[in-house]
Amino acid sequence: MSNAVEIPFSTTLLVRDTCLCLHVQRAARALARLFDDALRPVGLTNGQFSLMMSLNRPEPPPMGPVATLLAMDQTTLTAALKPLQRRGWVNVTQNAKDKRRRLLSLTPEGKAVLAAAVPIWETTHASLEEVLPDGDMGRLRRDLQALA
Amino acid sequence: MSNAVEIPFSTTLLVRDTCLCLHVQRAARALARLFDDALRPVGLTNGQFSLMMSLNRPEPPPMGPVATLLAMDQTTLTAALKPLQRRGWVNVTQNAKDKRRRLLSLTPEGKAVLAAAVPIWETTHASLEEVLPDGDMGRLRRDLQALA
DNA sequence: ACTATTTACATTGATATCAATAGAAATTGG
DNA sequence: CCAATTTCTATTGATATCAATGTAAATAGT
Numbered sequence: 527m528s529n530a531v532e533i534p535f536s537t538t539l540l541v542r543d544t545c546l547c548l549h550v551q552r553a554a555r556a557l558a559r560l561f562d563d564a565l566r567p568v569g570l571t572n573g574q575f576s577l578m579m580s581l582n583r584p585e586p587p588p589m590g591p592v593a594t595l596l597a598m599d600q601t602t603l604t605a606a607l608k609p610l611q612r613r614g615w616v617n618v619t620q621n622a623k624d625k626r627r628r629l630l631s632l633t634p635e636g637k638a639v640l641a642a643a644v645p646i647w648e649t650t651h652a653s654l655e656e657v658l659p660d661g662d663m664g665r666l667r668r669d670l671q672a673l674a
Numbered sequence: 675m676s677n678a679v680e681i682p683f684s685t686t687l688l689v690r691d692t693c694l695c696l697h698v699q700r701a702a703r704a705l706a707r708l709f710d711d712a713l714r715p716v717g718l719t720n721g722q723f724s725l726m727m728s729l730n731r732p733e734p735p736p737m738g739p740v741a742t743l744l745a746m747d748q749t750t751l752t753a754a755l756k757p758l759q760r761r762g763w764v765n766v767t768q769n770a771k772d773k774r775r776r777l778l779s780l781t782p783e784g785k786a787v788l789a790a791a792v793p794i795w796e797t798t799h800a801s802l803e804e805v806l807p808d809g810d811m812g813r814l815r816r817d818l819q820a821l822a
Numbered sequence: 823a824c825t826a827t828t829t830a831c832a833t834t835g836a837t838a839t840c841a842a843t844a845g846a847a848a849t850t851g852g
Numbered sequence: 853c854c855a856a857t858t859t860c861t862a863t864t865g866a867t868a869t870c871a872a873t874g875t876a877a878a879t880a881g882t
Contacts, residue, residue, distance in 0.1 A: 531789040538730045547705045552745035552822040554702035558694045582686045590795040597700035626860040641679045669814040774830040
């Protein structure tokens with residue numbers, strides 16, 4: 527039988543203070559709440575806003591590249607599209623040239639919702655500039671980009 | 675009737691390139707996958723690792739402060755504890771002095787699992803140092819801390 | 823002491839996330 | 853052209869996340 531294991535409290539403090547994964551998850555939850563609250567009046571979450579914005583293109587993209595852009599699993603994208611399709615904001619059609627592919631596009635209603643969300647995004651995002659230590663958001667973005 | 679709305683493609687590019695919320699969510703998903711993959715052999719996800727590590731204290735904490743530390747909703751913590759209790763890794767007991775409070779503590783089995791996870795965390799976290807542009811992880815942490 | 827308020831946590835319902843798996847269509851190797 | 857492989861997406865099951873709401877215990881005001 528093995529003896530009882532004790533993890534030093536100092537290890538706990540080390541992980542709590544230095545773990546980048548934990549710090550990013552914390553920030554992700556906090557920012558998600560911030561944008562979810564702000565976007566609630568137009569009926570979007572932060573993820574739905576990002577997803578729909580990524581579909582605003584000259585040519586409707588297939589699912590794979592969209593999932594890659596959002597750094598999410600393809601199955602997550604499939605699930606995330608469901609409520610947007612149900613509300614009539616996103617269309618999913620089959621590519622005639624390659625019947626495996628689904629082409630994603632915004633409906634006129636979807637574009638209207640997204641357009642209403644843009645000014646909310648602008649003001650919410652601008653409020654973040656004041657929060658960052660020295661206002662250098664670009665530096666933070668570059669660091670995050672290196673991780674995704 | 676309102677005319678069809680068109681969001682300029684330049685707005686899409688602006689949001690895609692500058693939205694801090696999107697960038698953090700992307701990094702959060704990527705880091706979650708990285709740590710989930712690494713920790714899978716011991717049966718933990720990144721979130722379960724962070725949660726259990728935060729419970730490794732001299733005195734069992736109640737739920738509120740733990741939720742605050744992890745920057746998560748209290749209801750999320752309630753749900754996250756369920757699978758850990760079921761596996762016998764975390765104990766939830768009532769505080770005799772204040773019967774509203776639940777005290778969270780690791781079981782010996784939980785400590786053993788956590789101890790097995792620590793070296794995995796160390797090597798995985800060390801691998802991130804090489805990924806960051808100039809290796810300044812502390813700067814990134816400070817920026818993230820300002821958001822959470 | 824008694825009532826109103828506050829605090830701490832749980833439950834429900836909806837969406838988000840990914841692993842494992844499966845299916846269908848396209849591509850490749852022969 | 854055909855079989856094997858690869859590509860693209862969907863489904864299932866488990867956990868994660870939060871809003872809205874409910875409940876019980878503690879505290880405050882009187």
